[in-house]
Amino acid sequence: MPRPVVALVGATASGKTGLSLDLAERLGGEVVNTDAMQVYRGMDVGTAKLPEAERRGIPHHLLDLYEVTAPATVALFQGWARDAIADIRGRDATPVLVGGSALYTRAILDRFEFPGTDDSLRRELEVELERVGSHALHQRLAGVDPEAAAQILPDNGRRVVRALEVVALTGRPFSASLPRLEYVDPLTVQVGVDIDRPTLDARIARRVEEMFANGFVEEVEALLARGLADARTASRAIGYREVMGYLAGDRSLAEAIEQTTVATRRFARRQDSWFRKDPRIVWVAHDDPDRVEKAVGAVERLGG
Template structure:
């Protein structure tokens, strides 16, 4: 049966290795959804094995967004993510589908579904000095035109020579990813309701999954992936190259420790990361937790659909095939 929906975003969050992506794919197939990744490492191109991106054939025809966005040496901030995520979510909703936010990067999830009514954007002295230098070398109109491009509403009420306010508006946009004019009305998409689900399991089971995943990544060629990145000139000091798996394998390739030590470090650091993720998401009372330890991916997806139906946000259209 087809499903009639209110404007809705569903979030599938939780620690690494709990099966979020697989559940997201099954859920998308059931409710005509598209996946919006909330993984700070999946945004990087050329980094596939260590980030556990699903292969095209594993996506089963489900559309994925915000993976392979930038090269490993490009800057990509939470503000950048929020700006792109809100644009993608709005497009998905406009197309009559359900955006499914899937990932374990807490800041990314919060950027989309957190309390963003009037975010505090503290002054950034270095950024302001950079803007002032641009105004001195290129003129006030240069900054004003930049503001018009990203926040025409605010630009429309400012004079080009009101440099202080022009710089502040640019600063807010640069640091938050949201135009100053939209801060008071920012929502998750146009009138979008949010249902958040967290996947969990016993610590023993989770740690076993983490160890299995790391072993699988090594078998799939993580060593060659990191070696290829280094050969392409990507520095091990880049933020992207300090991600789990990449940092430790790069250390092995530089002779800092042997391969077995590198693998054990990946497993240890991933366990620690999973613990931090769980702590982060547990602080959000909106998340409905599902113990997935003894459930199949399909069973978890069905449970999420059932729980959302109970809220009245989705209903089945009677009489449909």
């Protein structure tokens, strides 16, 4: 029997990284990154990328693949991750997926077919995005597909444009093309890290403070020299856009720190809301001393 696919899910700063290493050690596994921004070289501090020296010698996949100027999409990531999973299982090891991008995780695990694209239509929408802003386009999306609008942040202009493109091309809501709750491989288990909001908020505030203390501004300066400002994907990462605003003189450093904290907390709430809708997830408390045993138990019940 092939090894199961294990995915650790939950809000950012909830403790997924540490648990992923524990599980990989226990299950003879290798870690597959499912964070959309950790694929970029140099985006380390702001994405809380685990330094190689702290990976306990466990192989990690889908980190540092591209320069920041390269675009990345859910469709591309799906292919990369599924190839990595097949490679790991082919060597009789257990793939342990971990990362903060909920849509990416679902696209990898579940049946998810991607609608086509239309370059001309996409360009028209991108021109309009530049002219009226993402919030105005998000309002339009809410009028034609409220379910999709509820799942996309108003300032995520790229995803708003993609949703409107799919609606125009297919005549169906973008939400109709989102992943179904049906695993591609039945030997899949999701383990969620459960954490209360006050504790999570405090962790996020501490993480953001540490990011700025550990050279986050300098990291963004270096990435700007490599084209970050014009990058379609990387420039939208939480924290990076706030620091770019600080470096451009649009806000103070204190404001950049506060805005990064607020945006991260908002993102964490959306992550939690997304994952709570999935009844297949086995939840373990972030501070449960038996959380590793309980997560391993969930895998063993699956047949691993």
